[in-house]
Amino acid sequence: MDDTSKTNLLNLDQLAMQQFFIELGEKSFRGTQVFQWIHQHGVTDVTQMTNLSKVCQQRILEHCTFDVPQIAHDQQSVDGTRKWLMRLADGNNIETVFIPEDDRGTLCISSQVGCALNCTFCSTGAMGFNRNLTTAEIIGQIWVARKALNDHDKDSQNKKITNVVMMGMGEPLLNYDPVIRAMSIMMSDHGYNLSKYRVTLSTSGVVPKMYDLAKDSECALAVSLHAARDELRNELVPINKKYPIKELIAACKMFFADQPRRKITFEYTMLKGVNDTMLDAKQMAVLLKGVPAKVNLIPFNPFPDTKYECSERDHIVRFKNILVNAGINTQIRKTRGDDINAACGQLVGNFVDRTMRSKRILEKRSQGVAAHA
Numbered sequence: 001m002d003d004t005s006k007t008n009l010l011n012l013d014q015l016a017m018q019q020f021f022i023e024l025g026e027k028s029f030r031g032t033q034v035f036q037w038i039h040q041h042g043v044t045d046v047t048q049m050t051n052l053s054k055v056c057q058q059r060i061l062e063h064c065t066f067d068v069p070q071i072a073h074d075q076q077s078v079d080g081t082r083k084w085l086m087r088l089a090d091g092n093n094i095e096t097v098f099i100p101e102d103d104r105g106t107l108c109i110s111s112q113v114g115c116a117l118n119c120t121f122c123s124t125g126a127m128g129f130n131r132n133l134t135t136a137e138i139i140g141q142i143w144v145a146r147k148a149l150n151d152h153d154k155d156s157q158n159k160k161i162t163n164v165v166m167m168g169m170g171e172p173l174l175n176y177d178p179v180i181r182a183m184s185i186m187m188s189d190h191g192y193n194l195s196k197y198r199v200t201l202s203t204s205g206v207v208p209k210m211y212d213l214a215k216d217s218e219c220a221l222a223v224s225l226h227a228a229r230d231e232l233r234n235e236l237v238p239i240n241k242k243y244p245i246k247e248l249i250a251a252c253k254m255f256f257a258d259q260p261r262r263k264i265t266f267e268y269t270m271l272k273g274v275n276d277t278m279l280d281a282k283q284m285a286v287l288l289k290g291v292p293a294k295v296n297l298i299p300f301n302p303f304p305d306t307k308y309e310c311s312e313r314d315h316i317v318r319f320k321n322i323l324v325n326a327g328i329n330t331q332i333r334k335t336r337g338d339d340i341n342a343a344c345g346q347l348v349g350n351f352v353d354r355t356m357r358s359k360r361i362l363e364k365r366s367q368g369v370a371a372h373a
């Protein structure tokens, strides 16, 4: 049997793993044991899975693989942030970021190779899109990061990765099933045992999928708002033309309707002279009335050839105060890892763009150079 006809066990959530082991002629609990070896203990060498019979080990060797991304590049910021470029089996590369803080360690993972949505202030969007990640490639980012941080098999009080945010490359709700499966492995007590409050999916507003997500996962939700009126949001977050603000807010009101203590985080990137007036803040306060909301203001992180600049610091503080005075819990996100391009919206990986978007940008760039020469 060649490797392509084998099953990569990193693609299976706990239930699928049990089912798979029944098909292999084993009892379902063997599936749970292997699941624990992989995700709890970080072990993928079958001979080290000491509670399995020799026959079972042999069956696994014959029918299964344990494929995870490979680290192609490892960078560390002066502030302790780590960024890994991870190479996938097809040669594409994605980025994963670890952000250590005093009371937590957050892993920011990618859900797609690039992104098809083209938000105007995001460098991932500008690079175009190649393909969706598999469950194994999504959960594999945690598996690999834990290895690199030597974070496997510690008692749960001392874990380095305590939170996961789906805020790397890609729009997670446009890669729905693999993302749901990967998040279930993160939250499983036989997997990474992260609580539902510590696994956050961030979406730019794929409204119909938000209704599915409310049924299929208990994860926390972040919504990339960036503008409180359709005219401006259509420009910044083009998917708004398909799912306008009114529909987005209705989906947000539904999302935690049966969990009244939970709040949605609204992300708002501060773009100087574009979406940062005091009127914008007031409109946002009105929009979020009656929505279980907290707000994260993100200082814009620049990237080559962007037309945007970040709002001034004291301006961001004034914007924040308007929201706070309207009773909305609002934080200004600390920029981390910008010296290694690991901050929000700076992740680009290294891949073949299928949308031709990056080619158009390069052409524009070279025409610009010619014009200035």
Ligand code: SAH
Residues within 6 Å of the ligand: 121, 122, 123, 166, 167, 168, 169, 170, 171, 172, 202, 203, 204, 223, 224, 267, 268, 269, 298, 299, 300, 301, 302, 344, 345, 346
């Ligand atoms: N596609 C998803 C998740 C990935 S983007 C989404 O859009 O929500 C994660 C967050 O970074 C989003 O809120 C996004 O709007 C923000 N972001 C993108 N580019 C940025 C930039 N250049 N500076 C600051 N934040 C940015």
Ligand code: SF4
Residues within 6 Å of the ligand: 115, 116, 117, 118, 119, 122, 123, 124, 125, 126, 168, 169, 170, 171, 204, 224
């Ligand atoms: Fe895609 Fe999110 Fe970037 Fe928009 S902000 S282009 S949805 S990754």
